[in-house]
Amino acid sequence: MSIFEPASQPTRDKFLAVLRIVAGAVFISAGTMKLFGYPASPQPMPPFALMSQLGIAGILEVFGGLAIVLGILTRPVAFILSGEMAVAYFLGHFPNGFFPMVNGGIGALLFCFIFLYLSAAGAGAWSLDAAISSARKSP
Numbered sequence: 672m673s674i675f676e677p678a679s680q681p682t683r684d685k686f687l688a689v690l691r692i693v694a695g696a697v698f699i700s701a702g703t704m705k706l707f708g709y710p711a712s713p714q715p716m717p718p719f720a721l722m723s724q725l726g727i728a729g730i731l732e733v734f735g736g737l738a739i740v741l742g743i744l745t746r747p748v749a750f751i752l753s754g755e756m757a758v759a760y761f762l763g764h765f766p767n768g769f770f771p772m773v774n775g776g777i778g779a780l781l782f783c784f785i786f787l788y789l790s791a792a793g794a795g796a797w798s799l800d801a802a803i804s805s806a807r808k809s810p
Contacts, residue, residue, distance in 0.1 A: 687795030688742070694785050695739030698752070701778075702732025731755050739789070742798020749789035756783035 677683070704712050706729040719725045731752065738748045756779045764776030771777045794800040 681796070684796040687792055688797045690785065691742060691745070691789055691794055691798070692740050694782065694789075695736045695741075697736075698732050698739065698782065699736035702729045702734075702736060705729030706733060728755060728759065739786075742794035742800050745794035745798065745800050746790050749786040753783050753786035753790060756780070756786065 678686075700710060703709050705716065705725060708716060721730070732755075735748050735752045735755075738744055739752070760771075760776045760779040760783060764771070764774040764779055767774040771780050
């Protein structure tokens, strides 16, 4: 195999699954930081109502991240989370400067495009979506 040739389909599916699982797990920790204060935030979190913008973001991050890790309803969930991260970037970071390195929006921007990719590519291997799909195909 040459470095210029694409990897085989099974290899691509497995690495897509690794990307999905790691991104989802990190995303869950962002939500638990907002909702439960764990892991501890580097900046103290102000008190907030669960149905506020910050509370809804935390709920989406915990439950959406869990769905991404499990690979269930990956495409629609990833699309919603991509939108959440776009809103987070443009409302929370972009007003502080154009460049993500300056405005602190690197994480939001990367999550936005990782989830946008997952919404197009699907869950890959080791997912409930794949298990459901293969169960539907077999008689």
